[in-house]
Amino acid sequence: MNIQRNYQKEMDKLLSELVHDSITPSLLLHSCCGPCSSYVLEYLTQFFHITIYYYNPNIAYEEEYHRRIEEQQRLIRELPVKNPVHFRQGIYEPDRFYKLAKGLGLSPEGSERCFRCYELRLEETAKLAKKEVFDYFTTTLSISPYKNAAKLNEIGERLSKKYDIPYLGADFKKKNGYKRSIELSREYQLYRQDYCGCIYSKEIMQPIADKL
Secondary structure, rough: OOOOOOOEEEEEHHHHHHHOOOOOOOOEEOOOOOOHHHHHHHHHHHOOOEEEEEOOOOOOOOOHHHHHHHHHHHHHOOOOOOEEEEEEEEOOHHHHHHHHOEEEOOOOOOOOOHHHHHHHHHHHHHHHHHOOOOOHHHHHHHHHHOOOOOHHHHHHHHHHHOOOOOOOOOOOOOOOOHHHHHHHHHHOOOOOOOOOHHHHHHHHHHHHHHHH
């Protein structure tokens, strides 16, 4: 019988154990944008020294890419947190995304194209985490109601074994995480884009956003 895992409960158990450690562990946190990272930073900086890794070759327009970077950096400067947050910018290489998405442009949101995109970004995060000896790596992506948390965690755990670096399993939309990210976005007047990032998601999500 396939029992659905509760990643939030698993993470809460780990975090309760970390509280008793004398040394605060480090976490390389892949982030797609400031709004999605807002609640995650507020929550996880209580337990980790965090470095945000902004690696998102899926973003369709360079102007959009840099606007999200600016908002991410502004949030890091302005958000009060227990432990300082650092920022690392990845390479903007959209050709890598278009290569993996070839033939999948008409696929619905949350299908194979998205899964390949998850893996591309998570693998670069895992590789950097291993290279620079972080204690854990994870991503903010599961905070979105449009993202498949089970698939993200499946990929993260597989990459954890491949690169021998612990993955922090999570479903950040739980415990009103998504709701809190919206509240923080309003509080800090963050630019909140109406699509994931790639041109395909823009074409799918824009009509939905226009009706909201």
